[in-house]
Amino acid sequence: MKKNQALRNAGLFFLFGGPSLIAFTLVFLIPFVVGLYLTFTKWDVVNNDGSFVGFVNYVEVFRDKSFLTQLWFTIRYVFFTVIFSNVLAFLIALALTTGIKGERWIRTGYFTPNLIGGIVLGYLWQSLFSRVMPFLGQKYGWPLFETSWLTDTDKAFWALVIATSWQLAGYLMIIYIAGITGVPKDVIEAAKMDGAGNFTILRKVVLRLSIPAVVVCVFLSVSRSFLTYDLNLSLTKGGPFNSTELATYHIVQKAFLSNQYGVGQAEAIVLFVIVAAVALTQSYLLKKLEVES
Amino acid sequence: MKAFKSFAFLSLCTILLVGLLSACSGGNKENTGSSNSGSAGGSTGTSSESTGSAAGSGKEIKITFFNTSAEVNTVFEELFAKYHEINPNVTVELIPTPIGGAQIEIFQSRLASGNPPTISNLDAGHILLYKDKFLDLESVRAKYEELTLPGAVEGGVLDGKFLGIPWSAQGYGLLYNTRVVEEAIGGPFDPSTIRTRDDLAALLEKVDAAGIPPVIIHGADWSLGAHYFALGFSLQSRNAEERFQFWEDLKAGKVKLADNAVFNGLMDTFDLLKKYNARKNDPLVANYELDSADFARGKAAFYFMGDWTWAVIGSLEDRDNDFGVLPIPISNNPDDYGNGQIPYSEPKLFAIDNSAATPEEQQAALEFIEWMLTSEEGQKAIVEKMGLVMPYKDVKAESSNVIAKAVAEYVSRGETIDISIINYFPADYWANNGASMQKYLVDKIDRAGLFEEIEKYWQNVD
Numbered sequence: 001m002k003k004n005q006a007l008r009n010a011g012l013f014f015l016f017g018g019p020s021l022i023a024f025t026l027v028f029l030i031p032f033v034v035g036l037y038l039t040f041t042k043w044d045v046v047n048n049d050g051s052f053v054g055f056v057n058y059v060e061v062f063r064d065k066s067f068l069t070q071l072w073f074t075i076r077y078v079f080f081t082v083i084f085s086n087v088l089a090f091l092i093a094l095a096l097t098t099g100i101k102g103e104r105w106i107r108t109g110y111f112t113p114n115l116i117g118g119i120v121l122g123y124l125w126q127s128l129f130s131r132v133m134p135f136l137g138q139k140y141g142w143p144l145f146e147t148s149w150l151t152d153t154d155k156a157f158w159a160l161v162i163a164t165s166w167q168l169a170g171y172l173m174i175i176y177i178a179g180i181t182g183v184p185k186d187v188i189e190a191a192k193m194d195g196a197g198n199f200t201i202l203r204k205v206v207l208r209l210s211i212p213a214v215v216v217c218v219f220l221s222v223s224r225s226f227l228t229y230d231l232n233l234s235l236t237k238g239g240p241f242n243s244t245e246l247a248t249y250h251i252v253q254k255a256f257l258s259n260q261y262g263v264g265q266a267e268a269i270v271l272f273v274i275v276a277a278v279a280l281t282q283s284y285l286l287k288k289l290e291v292e293s
Numbered sequence: 294m295k296a297f298k299s300f301a302f303l304s305l306c307t308i309l310l311v312g313l314l315s316a317c318s319g320g321n322k323e324n325t326g327s328s329n330s331g332s333a334g335g336s337t338g339t340s341s342e343s344t345g346s347a348a349g350s351g352k353e354i355k356i357t358f359f360n361t362s363a364e365v366n367t368v369f370e371e372l373f374a375k376y377h378e379i380n381p382n383v384t385v386e387l388i389p390t391p392i393g394g395a396q397i398e399i400f401q402s403r404l405a406s407g408n409p410p411t412i413s414n415l416d417a418g419h420i421l422l423y424k425d426k427f428l429d430l431e432s433v434r435a436k437y438e439e440l441t442l443p444g445a446v447e448g449g450v451l452d453g454k455f456l457g458i459p460w461s462a463q464g465y466g467l468l469y470n471t472r473v474v475e476e477a478i479g480g481p482f483d484p485s486t487i488r489t490r491d492d493l494a495a496l497l498e499k500v501d502a503a504g505i506p507p508v509i510i511h512g513a514d515w516s517l518g519a520h521y522f523a524l525g526f527s528l529q530s531r532n533a534e535e536r537f538q539f540w541e542d543l544k545a546g547k548v549k550l551a552d553n554a555v556f557n558g559l560m561d562t563f564d565l566l567k568k569y570n571a572r573k574n575d576p577l578v579a580n581y582e583l584d585s586a587d588f589a590r591g592k593a594a595f596y597f598m599g600d601w602t603w604a605v606i607g608s609l610e611d612r613d614n615d616f617g618v619l620p621i622p623i624s625n626n627p628d629d630y631g632n633g634q635i636p637y638s639e640p641k642l643f644a645i646d647n648s649a650a651t652p653e654e655q656q657a658a659l660e661f662i663e664w665m666l667t668s669e670e671g672q673k674a675i676v677e678k679m680g681l682v683m684p685y686k687d688v689k690a691e692s693s694n695v696i697a698k699a700v701a702e703y704v705s706r707g708e709t710i711d712i713s714i715i716n717y718f719p720a721d722y723w724a725n726n727g728a729s730m731q732k733y734l735v736d737k738i739d740r741a742g743l744f745e746e747i748e749k750y751w752q753n754v755d
Contacts, residue, residue: 130578151512151577151735233395239514240577240735241728256398258721259422 039266057266066242067250067267073157074226074247080161081225085168086217092169093176094202107177110170118167122234125163126150153243156236160244163235164225172217179213180206208291215286219279226275247271354657355384359400359410362641363392364604365679372674376661383657397720409646412658417716420644421451428647428655430455440667445684448639451716457642460666461681464618464700464709465520465599466635471615473594477503487619488627490562497569500594506571508595509588512579512734518727519715521563521597525556527712528623528631536714544751550744558623560740566597567734576734581605589613600696603680607693617699635700637709639684725750
């Protein structure tokens with residue numbers, strides 16, 4: 001009987017966990033391990049030379065000044081994107097849980113950018129930034145929009161942040177809505193009885209009780225914005241003069257354009273370590289804020 | 294009952310699992326199958342067959358065609374369909390690439406995954422880079438020497454081997470809109486009167502005075518890096534060996550660009566163009582369609598670009614009809630190399646894979662290429678629909694490309710610049726030098742800074 005039970009448990013596990021476990025191993029674990037191995041070799045497609053070179057590629061990573069510059073660029077980009085997208089998403093979620101008319105439609109509207117691929121989205125914003133805005137800027141004499149935002153490093157930075165936040169916010173909004181609607185009504189009522197104002201309720205009750213949603217959202221936005229590639233490709237293409245290459249874009253250029261596969265792969269591993277460290281630290285710190293209702 | 298239930302459960306799981314696994318392996322088989330099963334077949338039976346016609350053998354053959362001339366993807370697809378009608382057992386499948394985007398990356402990942410395209414339409418430089426992966430076309434060299442114009446096959450000879458079949462030729466320079474220029478100078482315009490920088494400066498001033506934006510500098514890195522700046526390497530000398538020597542010396546740090554008359558002259562002319570740049574307000578927007586269309590509609594008199602831009606211009610409505618091309622003068626001596634000549638090359642070549650393709654596939658690829666380049670349908674598609682120039686004898690199609698016709702006049706007089714040295718440059722040179730040129734264009738660095746960045750790039754190349 002006991003053996004039967006164990007078999008049954010294993011079966012259950014494989015029924016639900018098996019497919020994703022296999023997929024995870026095939027498309028993530030194995031490539032990751034192979035990729036790690038490749039950073040220690042002189043591998044490239046041209047000569048297929050797989051000889052072992054030790055840490056040479058990693059030394060090269062830290063000598064690649066443009067990678068370090070672009071990494072710093074990426075970190076600033078992630079910082080602002082995470083803040084903007086989360087604040088925006090939380091505010092929208094708050095507004096859309098009060099029971100406004102047509103709530104569902106508005107939710108769908110905000111979520112739509114997520115259903116559009118990053119490439120399409122990038123081209124959309126590109127024509128907005130480099131065609132529509134300069135046109136309006138020149139017509140009405142707004143100095144901020146007179147030239148394309150994408151041809152200036154600083155403005156292109158904000159263009160990237162705005163476009164990503166806009167896309168991410170709709171997705172995060174759904175999670176925040178779930179978090180906010182999960183706050184028990186009786187707690188809010190009790191707070192009201194005690195004379196708490198709306199703002200106090202929001203700050204002390206709603207926000208505190210939706211910390212799990214915040215943890216998930218910040219984690220998602222950190223990892224997603226660190227790994228932005230498609231939007232970068234279609235919005236700025238790394239330009240002007242390669243100054244808006246995000247880390248992933250730089251890595252792809254390094255490997256596939258400059259034919260330095262080993263160095264590119266090593267840079268990818270360095271990026272992975274940074275993303276993992278940042279994402280885990282922030283979710284550990286935020287989790288500490290969680291409270292039971 | 295309970296035991297039965299859990300048994301059913303388990304078997305269900307097993308079926309699911311097996312299904313998943315077999316689906317995976319099935320996918321694998323399909324990916325590598327074209328090379329594995331095919332090459333097994335090749336080693337047993339095709340050594341005699343491969344001399345015969347692949348299309349006539351009746352066996353189903355699928356070949357892939359990797360295309361970096363992305364702007365004409367659809368024309369190629371129409372050709373593939375037509376060839377399939379004539380030879381129902383041969384299917385050609387297009388592997389498209391984005392215009393001006395990540396093209397070679399797609400090729401590399403296919404090569405790395407052991408699934409390379411049978412035919413690749415690539416830049417000569419990329420073929421050279423992967424020269425060991427491509428078929429040596431020595432067996433058809435005599436045939437193509439017969440078919441093409443003199444010198445055309447040489448463009449496909451890389452490192453001593455005939456690796457790429459030439460199919461189109463392109464020239465570039467300072468394009469001009471004849472109507473606009475003639476209106477500005479108030480009379481007929483003779484391009485041979487512009488042989489020095491001062492001539493050009495006087496002309497640009499006249500155009501400017503007439504209230505027409507004089508010149509569009511397309512601010513993309515490929516245009517600035519590969520077409521403009523790299524011209525300096527090709528113009529070092531009329532002698533190919535001396536050009537390569539200069540390049541070697543630059544890499545070794547033995548020569549300084551600041552001391553080089555050609556590069557300084559080229560950049561002096563660039564300063565002149567920059568002064569009259571119609572895109573002065575925001576030079577790096579680099580919208581190719583818009584720049585080409587504005588030039589074609591007479592919103593600027595000159596445009597630094599090549600005859601390939603006809604793919605955009607040709608189909609425009611309300612455009613002008615007459616265009617020409619000028620050399621980029623790099624000095625004030627009309628006889629200097631480059632002041633009367635325009636750069637002309639075979640930028641794209643058809644290469645056939647020799648790393649995974651079977652002899653049958655290679656044979657089918659050769660037959661298909663020959664059909665495309667010699668049949669009337671093929672030539673009409675390339676010349677009329679793509680608007681390209683074919684370096685072939687007896688082309689049975691009339692080009693509508695006005696700019697290509699202007700280029701052909703220079704070619705027939707032998708006034709061309711050999712730019713094949715760029716085929717030997719590293720694959721990322723245009724992006725790097727182009728980025729430096731972009732900085733120069735927006736005055737982020739001065740000429741000393743530009744030369745310093747570019748020298749630094751070349752000194753780091755092995």
